[in-house]
Amino acid sequence: MIYNFSAGPGVLPEPVLREVQAEFLSYKQGVSIVEMSHRSDTFATIVEQLEARLRRLMQIPDDYAVLFLQGGATLQFSMVPMNLRESGRFAYLDSGIWSKKAIADAKHYGDVVVAGSSAAVKYRDLPAWPETISDVDYLHVTLNNTIEGTRYTKLPDTGVPIVADVSSNILAEAIDVKRYGLLYAGAQKNIGPAGLTLVIIRRDLIVDRDLPSYLAYSKHVDTLLNTPSTFSLYVAERVLAWVEGEGGVEAMERRNVEKSGLFYDALDASPLFHAVVSGKQRSLTNIPFTTGDAETDRAFQRFAEARGLIELGGHRSVGGLRASLYNAMPLEGVKRLIDVMHEFEQEGQDVSYKNV
Amino acid sequence: MIYNFSAGPGVLPEPVLREVQAEFLSYKQGVSIVEMSHRSDTFATIVEQLEARLRRLMQIPDDYAVLFLQGGATLQFSMVPMNLRESGRFAYLDSGIWSKKAIADAKHYGDVVVAGSSAAVKYRDLPAWPETISDVDYLHVTLNNTIEGTRYTKLPDTGVPIVADVSSNILAEAIDVKRYGLLYAGAQKNIGPAGLTLVIIRRDLIVDRDLPSYLAYSKHVDTLLNTPSTFSLYVAERVLAWVEGEGGVEAMERRNVEKSGLFYDALDASPLFHAVVSGKQRSLTNIPFTTGDAETDRAFQRFAEARGLIELGGHRSVGGLRASLYNAMPLEGVKRLIDVMHEFEQEGQDVSYKNV
Numbered sequence: 001m002i003y004n005f006s007a008g009p010g011v012l013p014e015p016v017l018r019e020v021q022a023e024f025l026s027y028k029q030g031v032s033i034v035e036m037s038h039r040s041d042t043f044a045t046i047v048e049q050l051e052a053r054l055r056r057l058m059q060i061p062d063d064y065a066v067l068f069l070q071g072g073a074t075l076q077f078s079m080v081p082m083n084l085r086e087s088g089r090f091a092y093l094d095s096g097i098w099s100k101k102a103i104a105d106a107k108h109y110g111d112v113v114v115a116g117s118s119a120a121v122k123y124r125d126l127p128a129w130p131e132t133i134s135d136v137d138y139l140h141v142t143l144n145n146t147i148e149g150t151r152y153t154k155l156p157d158t159g160v161p162i163v164a165d166v167s168s169n170i171l172a173e174a175i176d177v178k179r180y181g182l183l184y185a186g187a188q189k190n191i192g193p194a195g196l197t198l199v200i201i202r203r204d205l206i207v208d209r210d211l212p213s214y215l216a217y218s219k220h221v222d223t224l225l226n227t228p229s230t231f232s233l234y235v236a237e238r239v240l241a242w243v244e245g246e247g248g249v250e251a252m253e254r255r256n257v258e259k260s261g262l263f264y265d266a267l268d269a270s271p272l273f274h275a276v277v278s279g280k281q282r283s284l285t286n287i288p289f290t291t292g293d294a295e296t297d298r299a300f301q302r303f304a305e306a307r308g309l310i311e312l313g314g315h316r317s318v319g320g321l322r323a324s325l326y327n328a329m330p331l332e333g334v335k336r337l338i339d340v341m342h343e344f345e346q347e348g349q350d351v352s353y354k355n356v
Numbered sequence: 357m358i359y360n361f362s363a364g365p366g367v368l369p370e371p372v373l374r375e376v377q378a379e380f381l382s383y384k385q386g387v388s389i390v391e392m393s394h395r396s397d398t399f400a401t402i403v404e405q406l407e408a409r410l411r412r413l414m415q416i417p418d419d420y421a422v423l424f425l426q427g428g429a430t431l432q433f434s435m436v437p438m439n440l441r442e443s444g445r446f447a448y449l450d451s452g453i454w455s456k457k458a459i460a461d462a463k464h465y466g467d468v469v470v471a472g473s474s475a476a477v478k479y480r481d482l483p484a485w486p487e488t489i490s491d492v493d494y495l496h497v498t499l500n501n502t503i504e505g506t507r508y509t510k511l512p513d514t515g516v517p518i519v520a521d522v523s524s525n526i527l528a529e530a531i532d533v534k535r536y537g538l539l540y541a542g543a544q545k546n547i548g549p550a551g552l553t554l555v556i557i558r559r560d561l562i563v564d565r566d567l568p569s570y571l572a573y574s575k576h577v578d579t580l581l582n583t584p585s586t587f588s589l590y591v592a593e594r595v596l597a598w599v600e601g602e603g604g605v606e607a608m609e610r611r612n613v614e615k616s617g618l619f620y621d622a623l624d625a626s627p628l629f630h631a632v633v634s635g636k637q638r639s640l641t642n643i644p645f646t647t648g649d650a651e652t653d654r655a656f657q658r659f660a661e662a663r664g665l666i667e668l669g670g671h672r673s674v675g676g677l678r679a680s681l682y683n684a685m686p687l688e689g690v691k692r693l694i695d696v697m698h699e700f701e702q703e704g705q706d707v708s709y710k711n712v
Binding site: 002004006007008009010011012017018020021024025030031032034035036037038039040069070071072073074075077078101104105108109186188192193194195210211212213214215225226227228229230231232235310311316 | 358360362363364365366367368373374376377380381386387388390391392393394395396426427428429430431433434457460461464465542544548549550551566567568569570571581582583584585586587588591666667672
């Protein structure tokens with residue numbers, strides 16, 4: 001049994017993978033899903049179902065559009081300021097490496113007001129929400145910081161639309177869509193395979209700005225502008241069906257609270273490992289941890305890998321260790337990880353991993 | 357047996373689909389390919405192989421970079437002028453609906469010189485290459501017009517870089533890469549599933565232009581900037597292995613000449629159907645045809661569909677009929693289509709399809 005702690009592309013529900021495999025050569029008695037025109041009736045039905053399920057699961061109000069794009073969150077770092085630009089002043093919370101990248105891209109389209117930053121403490125905690133904010137087109141926040149393992153749980157009342165990158169916590173915890181102007185997410189964590197980017201946008205924010213076709217949100221509303229990554233949409237629809245069958249976002253959040261709680265407790269009690277983030281800012285889905293020593297971290301990663309626990313390395317920009325506990329990670333995977341940590345701690349009393 | 361004549365996403369080689377299905381749950385004794393980090397060694401090897409195979413198949417010189425992007429050819433309609441802009445004057449050949457869209461997007465970044473257009477004849481033939489062209493940053497051409505079924509076979513000597521959209525003829529016929537400054541193609545016709553866009557660019561044309569990250573070619577060179585549609589890259593690598601095993605581009609072109617020749621001959625001899633394009637401009641891969649009557653065309657489409665020949669409708673913008681004969685379409689599929697046309701012609705002597 002392999003348990004995959006990758007931060008993304010990450011683990012997907014096994015029943016979905018088996019279903020995809022079974023019908024891969026012939027979808028609905030026809031050709032393979034990957035050979036199917038995105039304009040066919042069969043594929044149109046898949047897209048409709050995908051949107052309907054997402055709307056039900058996230059309780060997306062009717063005055064929000066759902067767009068199916070490509071290019072990942074990274075392309076949204078450009079498309080958001082390009083499309084939401086009114087005054088040309090944008091506020092950003094600088095809470096991690098991904099928000100830093102979003103800020104750099106937004107600067108190409110206007111003036112960025114950094115409304116709060118935790119860069120000085122290497123993003124170990126979250127910048128506070130600004131008490132007041134005005135004269136900006138929107139306030140951008142990375143709701144869950146995949147690399148640093150922090151998350152916002154409270155949303156302030158602001159007079160401006162809040163734009164949130166929810167790539168790593170969408171469908172993993174409840175998100176009150178109507179509090180936001182725009183949400184975007186790469187699919188490859190809790191939604192499905194890479195290749196799909198979701199944008200959920202309040203319709204009054206969609207303005208025809210004379211942008212080139214792919215880059216204009218207005219061209220993607222209620223239609224597929226061009227060929228999407230069809231396989232990614234198809235699998236996403238199946239994953240959302242699985243989430244619904246399992247009890248929806250509420251059930252996912254309950255499980256993720258349980259899984260991450262178990263793991264944080266083990267880290268807090270460990271004589272060797274500790275969590276990088278403390279207190280209420282801890283992410284439910286991405287948990288960086290460390291022994292405090294880079295060589296011992298690497299030794300543990302190899303030790304765990306030899307026992308079927310893979311992708312426990314921290315992001316290449318920060319090092320250390322990280323366990324991503326997305327919806328499809330079973331509780332058993334977390335228990336196994338904790339057992340293997342205990343095993344490593346025991347063996348560590350005998351040998352020095354620094355000399356491996 | 358179903359034969360799929362879709363213009364894209366289109367038919368893929370059956371041995372590849374079977375291989376993908378067989379290893380879908382566990383790639384190389386590990387997790388599913390769709391759960392695999394794009395930064396893992398295993399996936400890095402897939403990307404290296406994909407690039408190496410493409411370079412061998414197309415004889416791509418070392419001074420060209422290969423980029424793996426998302427967003428389809430449509431996003432390239434913006435990225436090309438954004439990245440290649442020097443003087444801000446671009447020349448375009450207006451040979452079809454896709455080139456028209458490319459022109460519309462390029463106008464956002466500079467002045468477009470339409471160096472030739474067949475719009476007046478509804479793109480039934482190709483505009484001539486301009487005899488001389490200068491003072492432009494590049495000359496853009498859609499080498500094979502997927503909707504209209506025309507293709508360029510000769511390339512003039514120009515003093516400016518030629519940029520070509522080769523979405524529907526890449527790997528289907530020989531393309532002399534070194535004659536071009538830049539080639540781009542959506543994968544979903546001859547390369548693999550949708551979700552991957554290839555850009556092949558002469559390295560001296562890659563200039564750091566202070567563009568936002570996803571939109572700058574310079575940020576994608578020799579690296580994966582962010583998470584690509586990993587499944588699309590993986591299947592593309594397998595399709596390219598199949599093309600190599602079948603004898604490479606030369607063998608594909610030979611087969612495509614045979615298949616399309618057979619089909620054009622049948623159309624030219626038919627009392628009912630005729631090809632829309634005449635003479636040397638006929639595409640090897642996309643063949644629009646018609647009875648001259650919209651209702652009869654639709655009747656034939658239904659007639660063929662009932663016999664397992666699917667996706668024979670013309671593009672929604674032009675109507676009529678179209679058969680796309682990509683690399684993975686076997687000769688038997690074309691023969692079967694011709695047989696079914698004959699059957700329809702026979703029955704047509706008895707009943708009027710206009711009154712169906």
